[in-house]
Amino acid sequence: MKIENLYPGAWGSNCYLLSSDSHAAIVDPSANTDTIVNHLSHKGLTLDYILLTHGHFDHIVSIDTLRDKTGVPVYVHEADLLLPEDAHKNAFYLFFRMERQYRRPEKTLRDRQILRLGEENIRVIHTPGHTAGGVCFLCNDEFLLTGDTLFADSYGRYDLYGGDVTVLFQSLRDLRNFSPDLTIYPGHGESARLGDALDNVLY
Numbered sequence: 549m550k551i552e553n554l555y556p557g558a559w560g561s562n563c564y565l566l567s568s569d570s571h572a573a574i575v576d577p578s579a580n581t582d583t584i585v586n587h588l589s590h591k592g593l594t595l596d597y598i599l600l601t602h603g604h605f606d607h608i609v610s611i612d613t614l615r616d617k618t619g620v621p622v623y624v625h626e627a628d629l630l631l632p633e634d635a636h637k638n639a640f641y642l643f644f645r646m647e648r649q650y651r652r653p654e655k656t657l658r659d660r661q662i663l664r665l666g667e668e669n670i671r672v673i674h675t676p677g678h679t680a681g682g683v684c685f686l687c688n689d690e691f692l693l694t695g696d697t698l699f700a701d702s703y704g705r706y707d708l709y710g711g712d713v714t715v716l717f718q719s720l721r722d723l724r725n726f727s728p729d730l731t732i733y734p735g736h737g738e739s740a741r742l743g744d745a746l747d748n749v750l751y
Contacts, residue, residue: 549668549688551733554579554587559606560736564693565593568666573597575685575693576735577610584610585617596665599657600624601695601735602682603631604708605640605648612651621654623663625674627710628681629656637709657683675723677716678704684723691731692742698723698732700740701748720750 554563561578565587572593574584588595595618600608603624611622611632624632632650635641640648659674671686675697682704685693696704697719706713728743 549665549690551687551691551693553733554583561606561609562733562735562737563610564733566665566670566687567591567593568668568688570594571596571666573599573663573665573670574614575599576601576607576695577614578607579610581610581613581617584614595620597663597670598622599663599670599685600628600653601684601693601697602679603628603638604679604696605635605638605643605650607695607735608632608638608650611653615651623655623657624653625672625681625683626656626658627676628679629653631679631681631709639708642708659683675719676710677706677712677714677719679708680710680712682719686726686730691733692723692726694723694732694734694745696735698745698749699734699737700732700745701737703749704735717750720746724750 550567552565563579564575566573631638635647657672661672663670668688673684678696706716730742
């Protein structure tokens with residue numbers, strides 16, 4: 549499976565394009581919709597999924613316009629289903645003191661669910677703590693998209709709606725069950741080796 553970061557997206561959030569053969573998924577559509585659609589067309593890719601690692605506003609900027617242009621539904625963990633449509637829950641109001649709603653995702657994800665992309669697999673790993681419905685995506689056992697659960701040298705904040713520091717650190721400890729040599733692609737910042745990133749936050 550191939551991965552490409554379409555950053556710069558909004559507010560420093562990474563927007564990832566996954567592809568396998570002619571099939572594609574967009575993870576956290578923070579980049580401009582035209583940028584995403586033009587990139588898919590240039591690569592000759594068909595979009596199968598719009599996937600969210602969680603429901604915060606900076607990761608969902610293009611979900612409405614992207615699904616309108618492509619007809620592809622949005623997938624989010626069931627515990628974060630209501631975040632996009634509520635500016636207080638998705639943190640937009642906290643930062644900008646304005647209402648901003650996005651349409652509710654059409655599909656929900658669950659822990660250990662397997663999605664097919666071409667002939668390869670994307671495994672959903674529920675990692676709550678940053679939000680109640682935060683997930684990571686393990687892509688064909690090759691690399692791990694960690695959203696705002698884990699960064700190269702830090703972890704996501706836990707003081708927003710649905711956040712819980714105890715739950716977050718349990719999620720981080722659970723990531724020790726995966727190969728430390730996996731490359732992580734976080735919601736912000738640069739990629740890193742999973743083992744090194746965990747060593748930076750777990751003592």
